[in-house]
Amino acid sequence: MxxxxxxxxxxxxxxxxxxxxxxxxxxxxxxxxxxxxxxxxxxxxxxxxxxxxxxxxxxxxxxxxxxxxxxxxxxxxxxEEEEKHNPYVFEDRHFSTAIKTGKGRVDILTKFTENSDLLRAIENYRLALLVADPRAFIVPNHFDANAVFVVTQGRGRITLIHEDKRQSFNIETGDIIRIRAGTPLYLINRDDNEKLFIVKLLQPVNRPDYYDVFYGAGGAKPKSFFETFSTEILEAVLKTSRDKLESFFEKQGKDAFLEASKEQIEAMSRREEGTGGGGMWPFGAESKNPFNLFRKRRPSKFNKYGQLFEVDADEFKQLKDFDLRVSYANISRGSMTAPFYNSRAIKISIVVQGQGYIEMVAPQASRKSGYEKIRSRLRPDTVFVVPAGHPFVTVASRRTNLEILCFEVNIANNVRYLLAGEGNFVQQFEKEAKELAFKSREEVVNRIFGNQDEEFFFPVPRQQRSRDYE
Amino acid sequence: MxxxxxxxxxxxxxxxxxxxxxxxxxxxxxxxxxxxxxxxxxxxxxxxxxxxxxxxxxxxxxxxxxxxxxxxxxxxxxxEEEEKHNPYVFEDRHFSTAIKTGKGRVDILTKFTENSDLLRAIENYRLALLVADPRAFIVPNHFDANAVFVVTQGRGRITLIHEDKRQSFNIETGDIIRIRAGTPLYLINRDDNEKLFIVKLLQPVNRPDYYDVFYGAGGAKPKSFFETFSTEILEAVLKTSRDKLESFFEKQGKDAFLEASKEQIEAMSRREEGTGGGGMWPFGAESKNPFNLFRKRRPSKFNKYGQLFEVDADEFKQLKDFDLRVSYANISRGSMTAPFYNSRAIKISIVVQGQGYIEMVAPQASRKSGYEKIRSRLRPDTVFVVPAGHPFVTVASRRTNLEILCFEVNIANNVRYLLAGEGNFVQQFEKEAKELAFKSREEVVNRIFGNQDEEFFFPVPRQQRSRDYE
Amino acid sequence: MxxxxxxxxxxxxxxxxxxxxxxxxxxxxxxxxxxxxxxxxxxxxxxxxxxxxxxxxxxxxxxxxxxxxxxxxxxxxxxEEEEKHNPYVFEDRHFSTAIKTGKGRVDILTKFTENSDLLRAIENYRLALLVADPRAFIVPNHFDANAVFVVTQGRGRITLIHEDKRQSFNIETGDIIRIRAGTPLYLINRDDNEKLFIVKLLQPVNRPDYYDVFYGAGGAKPKSFFETFSTEILEAVLKTSRDKLESFFEKQGKDAFLEASKEQIEAMSRREEGTGGGGMWPFGAESKNPFNLFRKRRPSKFNKYGQLFEVDADEFKQLKDFDLRVSYANISRGSMTAPFYNSRAIKISIVVQGQGYIEMVAPQASRKSGYEKIRSRLRPDTVFVVPAGHPFVTVASRRTNLEILCFEVNIANNVRYLLAGEGNFVQQFEKEAKELAFKSREEVVNRIFGNQDEEFFFPVPRQQRSRDYE
Incomplete structure (x- = not known):
């Protein structure tokens, strides 16, 4: 051999x-x-x-x-290269699965500061996505975080348990609702066919950057917290024998997402008027109801290149604790937003539909030698953050509209400074400042900054589109 | 040999x-x-x-x-095991001695985050215990922390020096007083026989988790801060010669706790009416006076199994800066509190009297696989923390009542959710939610959660008591 | 060989x-x-x-x-020795150059916590110095920090761009102005001969301890952020061809500080009345105007040994967001301030003119064995921080007055406790407390603390001056 x-x-x-x-x-x-x-x-x-x-x-x-x-x-x-260029952008791989069952799932975005400390101002916020299958029932639970839920698709029903009352709301695409930390709630997807999608912005209360979900009743994976107590404690507090308790808790469903029957859903959905709307429970007006972003009279910005829907605490008091504005931009295919920056608000955005890209100006890591261009492809579920003061544009692909849900935190006293188009900030410079700053005669500066007469949403001429992100 | x-x-x-x-x-x-x-x-x-x-x-x-x-x-x-199970519980060995003299001592609890970051929400709070012997005089001092003092036993007298006035209060068991950072104060135990015990909750102002005490006058160990200045500075600012200064400061007591004579105590105690009560110094009402927890008309919860005394900023304005509720639970021997959780408040508790144990539900360290049971023996001076959202019970031993002083921080908008007994939150679920969550008919759920008809304090049937903690 | x-x-x-x-x-x-x-x-x-x-x-x-x-x-x-003794004092070497051009410069102080965590309470503040040559124009820029500017010398003009209006103010020595994060501004030194000096206190909004400056228009080093965008984006948003854009941006000045002509300065300075004063732009009163520290009726403390000018949010609303008092002490040659401490405010001071020294009492690093004396020479641009509760004195040299600009943060509810001279806090102790604390008869204590009858500023007898710091 x-x-x-x-x-x-x-x-x-x-x-x-x-x-x-x-x-x-x-x-x-x-x-x-x-x-x-x-x-x-x-x-x-x-x-x-x-x-x-x-x-x-x-x-x-x-x-x-x-x-x-x-x-x-x-x-x-x-x-390293990726890190270097994109501490602002988060994709699929930055989400981790919190719950995954046969009837739905919850995914949580990594901490915003996971990759760099550039986003330390929002390190105490977390973002999560919930998807519930048709007729899914999410068992009663509470979490140690304040939250804002936004329904991005579907028709659901949410019930909140307060100190001495219960509130139920039918919710649908565009609805926003604030949930205070610790409030027990349950949720159903009341549609027979369509999935229910909810984006959650959370602010943990016990630790700045983590929160936990406590399944109170039902739910066996994780187990209900009732079952975590010693049996002798449960016997004493429920005044019920060990045998009865065991057989009672044994029956509970195995998952946090269960399936409700058509009849159960109908019974619960019908009951809505009596609770949330202001009948059975005497609330101080409708302020605890969800707010629908699309049922405002009209978008705050719109032309044929796009629409922007917005709401802040002035119109929807529940956002006050969060110092938050919620907005939804629908950028038409082949169009873009004006370049602008927020004076002090930090924008946390998630792509709901469509394709496109973002371009942002950020100071170089060295802090000495000017700015660098951050450019990133946008696809559904891409999350991107625009810090205060950073100029940026968002561009929709030529083939699809681009729909983006934004949470703008630190919104009090914020000003949106437009850098081009109608209302751009250069128009407010004095004659001498324009001439000194741009070393050109005033007329020239005015012409450059006056050509674009659209406001906020602009078309992107076909030949000018960047090839790499189409 | x-x-x-x-x-x-x-x-x-x-x-x-x-x-x-x-x-x-x-x-x-x-x-x-x-x-x-x-x-x-x-x-x-x-x-x-x-x-x-x-x-x-x-x-x-x-x-x-x-x-x-x-x-x-x-x-x-x-x-490691202990750490793993008890980042929430602090015992003798977690206190360190700040001052120990022949007439009394001050012990400071370690930082709440010393062992784990689970308690980061309260990392800026410190807890300290003061014990003063009969007739002890604690020399004038100030500290760079806001504080709430609670007298848990004894009869003292505290004097606060404000910008242009002095306030003195006779204090006794149950009295709560807020001390603003930097306020000079001195303190006596005006009793001839009984020790004076004060529990202090502190919020440092210079560094989030440390504070220092500055002994202003008297006190030689540590030295008065006057003596730390250069002699030439002292000569200039006090317009007094070096010799006179030296002989003056030399005389000062050697300790922060000195002994006052019976006559001195009587003279100071008598003067009280004229200062704190609203005579000599014209205060805007009695709002600066201490508040006595036990002199409220009646406890907020009580039955034969226990009593709960509570006060928050609504009733006692001084607690507003701290966003705090102070409470005192007296659980009868062989009884327990209802299982409950606070929606957003974090509870810092210290055992004043008696024995017992606490059982709490906490998410597992892995955050994936449900909850674990935290169980710990309670003895006098044991400190335990219950984070927001965490269900727990406190159980008194069969031989002694269990008396606990609690500081509940982040109390604004907090809701206490009872998990069993009268007013438990399951009673508010809709019929369908009860049936879906517990996979049982509504009547069965109602029976399980309706058996216990006491509120907040329950008896513990003798045979059900856990043996390990008796 | x-x-x-x-x-x-x-x-x-x-x-x-x-x-x-x-x-x-x-x-x-x-x-x-x-x-x-x-x-x-x-x-x-x-x-x-x-x-x-x-x-x-x-x-x-x-x-x-x-x-x-x-x-x-x-x-x-x-x-290590230096660190140990002076985490409170910052000198030339603690500043780094942010911008340096032929027409001026900006220097930024290191983070206050760079050398120790003793100053963690102010870790979110930064201090910067701007010096502009005569007739310098500082091109439009914004920064991701809230700021308070104080003019310590010279005559300038500042223009702020708001959402829909412009504000211009002529500024001069003693003027204080609050600039909200992200507000575009430009600045000129409108004097032909004198330099313009501005001290800035900044509170970053994106990251707690860093801020960036964005040069919007003009400025090529760092480049304008306009030029950072892709050319195809600029073409689309400005509706201008690549060639025209290139020739337009090419012309821009090379620096952030440019030279304005006499005519440009005159044109801009004249325009002032129409904008800031309340003509052209209808502001809610003059609240957005700068406040001049020296044009108040009179100093809050003064005698022949010194003068103290102060302003807080009660008088100048713009300081409210910062919870700030700005003060300016002018200590006569051979004089000093009374020893005092702030109950909760932290004092960030910068020497504007003159020489002298500071002596402060600080707890020893070990926290066990009393206090140590922190003593440091003061020269122009020396920055020193006095934490809450820390007693200190400031002493002017025998040859020059000592002028100090102070930012006192956390000023709400602050009390200044004087330790000597008229109004010192020992005078408020009860007879028994004086005697117990100082082990002397009341008359002796009163004499020691009553000799000095000046208030706040004291003379330093010649023979008592320390030699080392003269």
Whole structure:
């Protein structure tokens, strides 16, 4: 048997050894050890062949190390580049699954400061997405965070339990509702066919950047918190025997998302008028009701290139605690927003529909040598953050409208400074300032900043579109 | 001389060596070195005995190392387990002595976040305990923290120095007083026999989690801050010669706690009506006076199983800056509180009297797999924290009432959700939600959550008490 | 050729090698390597000489290492000592240059917490100094921080761009103006001869401790943010062709500070009445105008030893967001301030003119053993911070008045406690407290604290002045 003819055996040895790779500890390489061991114990190998085999183990091992090293280096580099350019943009891989059941799921975005401290001003906010299948019932729960829920699609029903009353609301696309920390709630998707999508902005109360969900009743995965108490405690507080308690809690559903029957949904949905609307429970007016972003009389900005819907605490008191404006931009295909910056608000945006890209001006990491252009593709569920003072534009692709839901925090005293188009801020400079700043005669400056006469939404001439993001 | 007969000498050698153990540096073992050296230089030993001696040194040393290692391992493990289970509970060993004199002491609880970041929401609060002997005078001082003082036992007198006036109050068990940062104050225990106990909640103003006490007048350990200034500065600002200053400051007491004479105490105590009560100093009403928790008309919750006294900023304006509720629960022997959670308030509790235990539901560290039960024995001075949203119960032992003082921070908009007994939150679920959540007919759910008809305080049937914490 | 006669060559070898020192990597010493290599390749060296040469390389290298090590050790020690004594004082070396042009500069003070966490309460504030040459124009810019500007010298003009209006103010020594984050502004020094000095206190909005400046129009270093956008974006939003844009932006000035002509300055300065004063733009009263610290009726404290000018939000609403008092102390030569402490305000001070020193009482780092005296020389641009509760005095030199600008943050509910002179807090102690605290008869205490009858500013008798700081 020549060394050559034993190649398959060697390959086998190498691959068996590879199985051990996963068990590797820091300081030893069990794979190499295993491979060398296999060489030694092969009875069909003579001594020379054993040595040859061991040598090949070494070689293979060296090769593998250097391949891994190269890969690591490459990945690290790519990662660093990405980090460098996009601490502002979060994609699928930045979400983690909080709950996933047969009837729906909740995904939570990583902390905004996970990749860099540039977003420290919003480190105490978290973003989560809920998707509930048709007729899903989300069992009663509460969480240690204040929250704003926005329905981006579907028809649901939410019930909040207050100190001495219950409130239920039918909710639909565009509805916004504030949920105070700790409020027990349950939720249904009352549609037979359509999924229910809710975007949540959360502000944890116990720890600045984490929150937990407590399933109070029902829900077995995670278990209801009732069942976490000692049995003797439950017996005492519910005045019920151990046997009865066990059989009672055993029955509970296995998931946080259950399926409700058509009849149950109908019964609950019908009841709505009596509770939320101001009948059965005497609320101080309708201020606790959800606010619908699209049922305002008209968008705050609109032309044929797009529409902007907005609401803040002036119109919807519940947003006051959050110092928040919620907005929804629908940018027509082949159009864009005006470049602008918020004077002090920080914009947390999530793409609901469509494709496009964002371009933002950000100070360079070195802080010495001017600005860099942050540019990133936008797809559904892409989250991007625009810090205060940072000029940016959002551009829809030529093929689809781009729909974006925005939470603008620190909105008190915020001013939106438009940098081009109708109402741009250069128009307010004095003659001398224009001439000094731009080293051009006033008429020239006025012409440059006066050509664009649309406001807020502009068309993107076909030939000017960047190819990379189409 | 046989090796055996030299055992006492060997023991002596070993024990002399042990003295060096405390000097051990990381990389050498001076104890072993010393022991071996002693063996070598004993003139009554022959060579063999010397070797035997050296061997015993080695053995002793090996044994000792392995014992220490085992102990370390055990201690580390215990410590870790404790940490894991009890970042919420603080005992004697978590207090450190700030001042200890012949007439009293002040102990400060470690930072709440010392062991884990689960309590980050209260990292800017500190807790301290003051005990003053009968007739103790605590010299004038101020501290860079806002504080709430609660007298848990005794009869004292506190004097606050304001910008242009002085306020003095006789204080007694149950009195609460807010002290603004930097306010100079002095304090006496005006009782001849009983100690004075004060629990302090503090919010530092210079650094989020530390505060310092500045002894202004009197007090030599630490020195008065007057004496820290250069002599030439003191001469200039007090217009007094160096000699006079030296003899003046030399006389000051050696401690922060001094003994006042009966006459001095009487003179000061008598003066009270004229200052705090609204005579000599024209205050805007009595709003600066302490508030007594027990002199309210009646407890907010009570039955034969316990009493709960509470006050918040609505009734006692001074608590507003702290966003605080102070409460005092007296749980009868063999009774317990209802399981409940606070929607957004975080509860900092300290046991004043009695024995018992707490059981709390907390999310597991992994955050994925449900909750764990936190259970801890309660004894006088045990401090425990219940974060917002966390359900818990407190149980008194069968032999003693359990008395607990609580500071509930973030109290604005807080709701206390009762999980069992009269007024429990499940009663507010809709029929369908009850049935879906618990997979039982509504009547069954109602029965389980309707058996207990007491409110807030429940009896603990004798046979159901857990044995471990009695 | 003797080894000796080859010394110059050896020196050359050593010095060539030294050139490589800067390239040193962590684990190798290229200098030694290079030196040894040079020895080996010298053709005029015989073998022995080569060895001698290599040995000298080694020696030189060892020497150098040990010198460097000594120096490191020394520097570290000095640094540590400095840190230990002066986390409260910042000098020239703590400023870094943000912008430096032919027409002016901006310097930014390091973070207050750079050297220690003792100043964590003000870690979210930054301090900056602007100096503009006569007739300098500072191009339009905005920054992601709220700011208070104080003019410490000169005559300028500032223009703020608001959402739909422009405001211009002529400013001069003593003027204070609040600038909201993100507000575009431009600035001129309207004097032909005198420089314009502005001290800025900033509160970043995106990250707690950094802020960035965005040059909007004009300014090429850093580039205008307009130019950072992709050309195709600029073409679309300004509806202007690439060629025209390029020639337009090319013309812009190279600096953030440009020179304005006399005519431009006159035109802009004249326009002032029409804008800020309440003509052209209908403002709700004059509340947006700057406030002049020296044009108040009279200083809040004054005698022949000094003057104190102060303003807070009661008088100047713009300071409310900052919870701030601005003050300016002019201490006469050979005089000092009374020792006092602020109950909760933290004082950030910068010396504008003159020489002197500060002496402050601070708790010792160990927190156990009393206080230490912090003493530091004051010169123009020295910044010092006095935390809440810390007693201190400021002393002017015998040769010059000492002028200090102070920002006192956390001013709400602050009380200034005077420790000596008219109104000192000891006078308010009860008789018994005085006697207990100071172990002296009341008359003696009263005499010590009653000798000084000046208020707030005191003379420093000549013989009592400390020599070290004169």
């Amino acid at each position: 020549s060394a050559k003819s034993k190649l398959p055996l060697l390959i086998l040895i190498l691959s068996v050894a590879a199985l051990f790779a996963g068990l590797a500890f820091a300081k030893q390489d069990p794979e190499l050890k295993q491979c060398s061991h296999q060489c030694r114990v092969q009875q069909q190998f003579d001594e020379k062949q054993k040595q040859e085999c061991a040598r090949k183990c070494e070689e293979y091992h060296q090769d593998k190390k250097s391949r891994e090293w190269e890969e690591d280096k490459k990945q690290t580099k790519e990662y | 046989s090796a055996k007969s030299k055992l006492p000498l060997l023991i002596l050698i070993l024990s002399v060596a042990a003295l060096f153990a405390g000097l051990a540096f990381a990389k050498q073992d001076p104890e072993l070195k010393q022991c071996s050296h002693q063996c070598r230089v004993q003139q009554q030993f022959d060579e063999k005995q010397k070797q035997e001696c050296a061997r015993k040194c080695e053995e002793y040393h090996q044994d000792k190392k392995s014992r220490e290692w085992e102990e370390d391992k055990k201690q580390t493990k215990e410590y | 003797s080894a000796k006669s080859k010394l110059p060559l050896l020196i050359l070898i050593l010095s060539v090698a030294a050139l490589f020192a800067g390239l040193a990597f962590a684990k190798q010493d290229p200098e030694l390597k290079q030196c040894s290599h040079q020895c080996r390749v010298q053709q005029q060296f015989d073998e022995k000489q080569k060895q001698e040469c290599a040995r000298k390389c080694e020696e030189y290298h060892q020497d150098k290492k040990s010198r460097e090590w000594e120096e490191d050790k020394k520097q570290t020690k000095e640094y």
